[in-house]
Amino acid sequence: MKVLGIETSCDETGVAVYDSADGIVAEALYSQIEIHERFGGVVPELASRDHAARLAPMIGNVVAEAGITLRDLDAVAYTAGPGLIGALMVGGSLAASLGYALGIPVIPVHHMEAHLLAAMLEPGPPAFPFLALLVSGGHTQLVAVSGLGDYELLGATLDDAAGEAFDKVARLLELPYPGGPALAKLAESGDPGAYALPRPLLNKGLELSFSGLKTAVLRLLERLGSAARDGGQGAQIRADIAASFQAAVVETLVNKCGLAMRSTGLERLVIAGGVGANRDLRRTLKERGQRDGYAVHYPRPALCTDNGAMIAYAGWCRRATAGTGLPRIEARPRWPLEALEPITSGAS
Amino acid sequence: MTRLLALETSGNGGSVALLVDGAVTERTIATPREQTNVIVEYIDALLADAGIELGMLDGIAFGRGPGSFTGLRVATAVAQGVGLALGTPLLPVSSLAAVAQRLWREHGVEHSLICIDARMGEVFWAQFAAPGGEVAVDGDEHLSDPAAVEYRGENSWVAAGGGFAAYPTQLAALSRRAERVIADIEPLAQDLLPLATAALAAGRVSTLADALPAYLRREDAWQR
Numbered sequence: 001m002k003v004l005g006i007e008t009s010c011d012e013t014g015v016a017v018y019d020s021a022d023g024i025v026a027e028a029l030y031s032q033i034e035i036h037e038r039f040g041g042v043v044p045e046l047a048s049r050d051h052a053a054r055l056a057p058m059i060g061n062v063v064a065e066a067g068i069t070l071r072d073l074d075a076v077a078y079t080a081g082p083g084l085i086g087a088l089m090v091g092g093s094l095a096a097s098l099g100y101a102l103g104i105p106v107i108p109v110h111h112m113e114a115h116l117l118a119a120m121l122e123p124g125p126p127a128f129p130f131l132a133l134l135v136s137g138g139h140t141q142l143v144a145v146s147g148l149g150d151y152e153l154l155g156a157t158l159d160d161a162a163g164e165a166f167d168k169v170a171r172l173l174e175l176p177y178p179g180g181p182a183l184a185k186l187a188e189s190g191d192p193g194a195y196a197l198p199r200p201l202l203n204k205g206l207e208l209s210f211s212g213l214k215t216a217v218l219r220l221l222e223r224l225g226s227a228a229r230d231g232g233q234g235a236q237i238r239a240d241i242a243a244s245f246q247a248a249v250v251e252t253l254v255n256k257c258g259l260a261m262r263s264t265g266l267e268r269l270v271i272a273g274g275v276g277a278n279r280d281l282r283r284t285l286k287e288r289g290q291r292d293g294y295a296v297h298y299p300r301p302a303l304c305t306d307n308g309a310m311i312a313y314a315g316w317c318r319r320a321t322a323g324t325g326l327p328r329i330e331a332r333p334r335w336p337l338e339a340l341e342p343i344t345s346g347a348s
Numbered sequence: 349m350t351r352l353l354a355l356e357t358s359g360n361g362g363s364v365a366l367l368v369d370g371a372v373t374e375r376t377i378a379t380p381r382e383q384t385n386v387i388v389e390y391i392d393a394l395l396a397d398a399g400i401e402l403g404m405l406d407g408i409a410f411g412r413g414p415g416s417f418t419g420l421r422v423a424t425a426v427a428q429g430v431g432l433a434l435g436t437p438l439l440p441v442s443s444l445a446a447v448a449q450r451l452w453r454e455h456g457v458e459h460s461l462i463c464i465d466a467r468m469g470e471v472f473w474a475q476f477a478a479p480g481g482e483v484a485v486d487g488d489e490h491l492s493d494p495a496a497v498e499y500r501g502e503n504s505w506v507a508a509g510g511g512f513a514a515y516p517t518q519l520a521a522l523s524r525r526a527e528r529v530i531a532d533i534e535p536l537a538q539d540l541l542p543l544a545t546a547a548l549a550a551g552r553v554s555t556l557a558d559a560l561p562a563y564l565r566r567e568d569a570w571q572r
């Protein structure tokens with residue numbers, strides 16, 4: 001069975017073909033970084049415009065690269081939410097009409113479910129049940145995954161998502177857009193022990209909070225004043241701040257995962273979402289897993305950030321839930337993960 | 349005989365129309381929110397009623413704007429999906445011209461100034477002539493402050509579109525020069541059909557990569 005996956009929930013256009021026999025057979029990703037760079041953040045209208053201009057030709061190219069024609073597809077899956085409403089509508093509209101014209105099922109996919117299933121596309125995929133850390137620019141959640149579609153939210157951020165905190169602190173440090181990866185890069189040349197920054201709610205249950213940490217960095221920069229701006233010394237101070245900030249986020253996430261692993265008795269931890277591409281987080285979680293006796297699974301960085309492959313795969317997992325009637329275009333900017341129904345059949 | 353499907357979702361609702369052997373059928377969509385729920389269903393129903401299949405179409409026309417950015421991308425992406433799947437020729441048509449076409453069809457208007465609300469304190473507008481019912485833009489389509497809207501010409505003309513209701517004060521002087529003002533009028537899919545038929549006959553067909561909305565508002569409008 002061959003499923004086309006379409007991702008347009010934010011600032012990346014992703015397209016892929018998943019073949020249940022061969023895995024991902026073709027994929028393409030276009031990042032809109034250059035479009036939003038001068039605005040310092042994603043401009044929803046411009047994101048939608050670019051998806052509308054790029055998506056249809058991109059699908060044609062990916063299907064050709066897979067060595068098939070559109071007629072060979074068995075289903076079309078698309079991100080129906082959560083995400084930017086206008087951007088979601090582009091992918092949904094094109095997916096619905098494409099599926100309708102080809103006479104094949106159209107499958108709306110939950111973006112965060114696709115993220116947490118992305119690890120299944122790697123060799124040695126995790127077996128159910130497992131704990132998932134969903135960590136991106138829009139989400140920071142700990143989810144107990146009992147099976148496909150069977151999710152229990154154990155904890156989440158009370159304010160900023162971890163990726164959002166990275167972006168905001170990057171802006172304080174006047175780093176180029178997108179801030180998160182730029183901050184992680186700067187942290188490589190800094191001392192993570194240089195500044196004592198708070199670890200909010202560190203040992204208090206499974207809730208997380210990152211806005212206080214961002215404020216602490218702001219206060220620190222105010223206190224340091226021109227010393228953090230000027231010359232080679234200022235550059236080193238900024239690198240030290242970046243490293244100290246990253247260490248605080250990583251320690252918080254790693255501790256919360258450890259706490260959740262202990263309280264649930266689960267044996268496998270799966271990392272998903274854009275911040276899951278952070279090298280420091282991956283390394284520290286791996287070490288902690290080895291120490292405490294649980295397996296840590298994370299997909300390669302390209303499968304952590306938004307992509308079409310995970311949507312195609314999640315669509316295949318949800319193929320049994322596709323309606324048989326005419327497709328409606330679904331776009332749900334807010335869509336809690338726990339609202340999903342467990343998949344009782346059709347899973348591998 | 350030509351078989352064309354037309355999609356128009358740039359206004360406050362929208363419509364889907366089908367032309368088969370000279371006969372036009374149409375379904376209207378009440379609100380923008382309804383567009384995503386019913387557009388595929390309405391296409392399917394019109395085709396079924398006419399006894400034809402999607403693959404038998406000679407082209408798909410869509411209102412390419414200007415208008416609601418979110419809305420006009422629905423029609424655009426739905427047209428693109430069919431074009432991608434079946435290779436059906438795509439025919440983008442101005443949504444302002446569709447209003448001018450409707451004015452001619454319903455009121456026999458040959459000269460019009462169409463002006464619709466573009467939000468952010470601006471309007472989309474253009475002047476049209478329709479000698480014998482063949483609507484053509486006279487000059488360019490504009491995005492501007494309502495105060496910059498003008499009609500050039502000595503003939504009598506009709507002012508139409510939601511812009512005249514949204515900015516009654518700024519457009520008052522201009523409205524007084526018009527033979528009449530019809531503010532309560534939206535583009536309809538059926539009025540894309542004559543323009544699309546002409547475009548198809550002239551070979552003015554778009555590829556997937558250039559069958560795109562005409563936003564008029566440039567990207568730097570979002571500069572903070």
